Amino acid sequence: MDPGTAKRLDGGLPPSLTLQPIGFLRTRQQVKFQAGHQPESAMEARNELELLSGHGYEQALQDLAGMDRVWLLWWFHRNDTWRPLVLPPRGPARRRGVFATRSPHRPSPLGLTCVTLLGIAGRRLLLGPCDLVDGTPVFDVKPYIAAHDAFPDARAGWIDTMEAELREPVRFTVILSATAMTQRQWLQEKWQIDFTPRLIELLSRDPTPHRTRRIRRRNPKQFDIGCGAWRAVFTVTGETVDVIALEPAYPLTFLQRPGYEDVPDRDAQLAFRLQWPPEPPPTRQP
Numbered sequence: 001m002d003p004g005t006a007k008r009l010d011g012g013l014p015p016s017l018t019l020q021p022i023g024f025l026r027t028r029q030q031v032k033f034q035a036g037h038q039p040e041s042a043m044e045a046r047n048e049l050e051l052l053s054g055h056g057y058e059q060a061l062q063d064l065a066g067m068d069r070v071w072l073l074w075w076f077h078r079n080d081t082w083r084p085l086v087l088p089p090r091g092p093a094r095r096r097g098v099f100a101t102r103s104p105h106r107p108s109p110l111g112l113t114c115v116t117l118l119g120i121a122g123r124r125l126l127l128g129p130c131d132l133v134d135g136t137p138v139f140d141v142k143p144y145i146a147a148h149d150a151f152p153d154a155r156a157g158w159i160d161t162m163e164a165e166l167r168e169p170v171r172f173t174v175i176l177s178a179t180a181m182t183q184r185q186w187l188q189e190k191w192q193i194d195f196t197p198r199l200i201e202l203l204s205r206d207p208t209p210h211r212t213r214r215i216r217r218r219n220p221k222q223f224d225i226g227c228g229a230w231r232a233v234f235t236v237t238g239e240t241v242d243v244i245a246l247e248p249a250y251p252l253t254f255l256q257r258p259g260y261e262d263v264p265d266r267d268a269q270l271a272f273r274l275q276w277p278p279e280p281p282p283t284r285q286p
């Protein structure tokens, strides 16, 4: 180490910043899968940001009327982990550096969303579609200024490539069996989990065995595909993919092992196994 180089006493870490929410988002989107990956017109159209009282925020909102859109800077408060590489919800199953994505699993759990401003009433901002869940703490509101914030011709690397691929027509029709539909509904209602949009997207493009798409042949007739902590079993006939059933991706021994409590969706996977016990392996003939 160069003895002339000054080192911070705190070990080189930059100072931390404590943020207080200025308000909380109120929406009918109670759980994460309802919130969408980014705001879309098809989503819940009327949401509210209610700013806290007693801070002079009514005044701070002065002159915001007349802006079509605002940026919200907010806290992914329902997450407590982050990962350097994340699996984007769309496109090929390939992990990307978290800073090249809008993943909620970030070292500084800050979300950034541009929303339509429909009106202002006292301390309440009436907002259009947004990708936040109910109760999300919001740290700041800033006007969206197209002259500074919009760069429609800017390249977006792997995202442009993926979007171009997704525009290609899909080749396969994916049909969920009655069992798979019941399992999907159970996961949505009891555990707020829904991996079927990604499942359908992947299978409708190419259901053939593939290592990174996590598709394997299970037996002469059936295949399975991994989607995060879950799996689906399916068959392929011509250009139709029949999803027979959903199932947890982790083996029971792994789910029950002490020290593995952080396995994604662990409790939901254990409950799923009780609801739909896996079939025992076929007994071998002597």
Ligand SMILES: C[S@@+](CC[C@H](N)C(=O)[O-])C[C@H]1O[C@@H](n2cnc3c(N)ncnc32)[C@H](O)[C@@H]1O
Pocket: 032, 033, 035, 036, 037, 038, 039, 075, 076, 077, 078, 079, 102, 103, 104, 110, 111, 112, 113, 114, 131, 132, 133, 135, 136, 137
């Ligand atoms: C992909 S992120 C994008 C957020 C923001 N537009 C951005 O780019 O930073 C949107 C997802 O965050 C998740 N989400 C929404 N509110 C959250 C919260 N308060 N805590 C954790 N995750 C949240 C939902 O699953 C939603 O689909």
